[in-house]
Amino acid sequence: MSLPTPTPTLFEALYRGERYVGFGTPEPGARQTLYRVADGQLAAAFVATDGSEASIRAAVTEGAAEVTVTTDDPELRLLPPLLPTATGNALLSGFMGTHKKKWGGETAPEGGEFTPPKWFFKGFGDWVRLPGETLTVPANPIALIEEPEVALVYVNDAEGTPHYAGYTFGNDLCDIGLHRKDPGYNPYCKLCDTALTPWLFLGEPPRTVTGRVTISRGGATAWEGSFDCGGDALYFRVKDMAEHLFSFPAVRRPGLVNYVLLGADEASFHDGFRIADGDRIAIDVKSHGVAFENTVKYVAPARLS
The missing domain is CATH 3.90.850.10 (Fumarylacetoacetase-like, C-terminal domain)
Structure with a gap:
């Protein structure tokens, strides 16, 4: 009996003052590749694409600066999904x-x-x-x-x-x-x-x-x-x-x-x-x-x- 296909996930985080997006739900302490995004860039991708993992990944990773961190790095702060920086948005x-x-x-x-x-x-x-x-x-x-x-x-x-x-x-x-x-x-x-x-x-x-x-x-x-x-x-x-x-x-x-x-x-x-x-x-x-x-x-x- 085959297991159901996991639902794709992503997340945003702040690292050393910059905003990044990552894919998956990494375990504590795991190494994770993050992609630099501007504030609102990920949210805009959901407006401009069909919202699938492939289209979102393409929209935010192409040409983006990358960093690999461990998920328990004290400088890494996760964010609520798509939360804008501007208060009230x-x-x-x-x-x-x-x-x-x-x-x-x-x-x-x-x-x-x-x-x-x-x-x-x-x-x-x-x-x-x-x-x-x-x-x-x-x-x-x-x-x-x-x-x-x-x-x-x-x-x-x-x-x-x-x-x-x-x-x-x-x-x-x-x-x-x-x-x-x-x-x-x-x-x-x-x-x-x-x-x-x-x-x-x-x-x-x-x-x-x-x-x-x-x-x-x-x-x-x-x-x-x-x-x-x-x-x-x-x-x-x-x-x-x-x-x-x-x-x-x-x-x-x-x-x-x-x-x-x-x-x-x-x-x-x-x-x-x-x-x-x-x-x-x-x-x-x-x-x-x-x-x-x-x-x-x-x-x-x-x-x-």
Whole structure:
């Protein structure tokens, strides 16, 4: 029996003050060839080509300066997929209540008027945290929840038409307790850091995404459980959600990069567990060979002058 063909991936990184692109998901400590790119060059390649690995590789490597580094080089800093240098040129947002579990196991009916899921704005793209970085939350959350999710990545062209680039994975940490106290507080609920992995998968939005969450406290496992956040687990069809979101001109600004979270499975909160200050959340996306960890930190409010 033949194994499925791995989905091609790429990533961007800063090395000694310059921006580079690499291909694949290298293991820690592995040697990796990187290709020098200008800010926005990789994003522009997704607008100008068909988005395939071959066309993207040709667009960004031909004539590019090369450097070979080890992936644990302290001067190498990975970046969220396609993140522009200019603040405000990328948005992070997402959909709520998208899983079949929350709809009695059903799927949205075909045809007829589309009733979209609720949507939220999380922040600018440079608010995104990377694996290993701290996820900060307000000092006194009611009840936090980790949310392993698929994040779709889109680049708008000069006319504002969105071009799908690929997908990555993230943890949309939020205060579900605040949301449940009053759904109108959801914008506050979402004011917690979100982590995204730096790997951009170049395939269509995934149908199956499975894995496991482990939350550690004081060096010991405090909770663990599985999750499924692929398209087949959703009540809504990904295409319908994306088309509805991009019907709004505000997310179609020319040159804008959009990270769009597709919603999360039930998690530790639904099992009665409560995330505490200092807990470490490890998400292992077993179906795609991606694992990442972040530590949660409660941050006291600043004094107003």
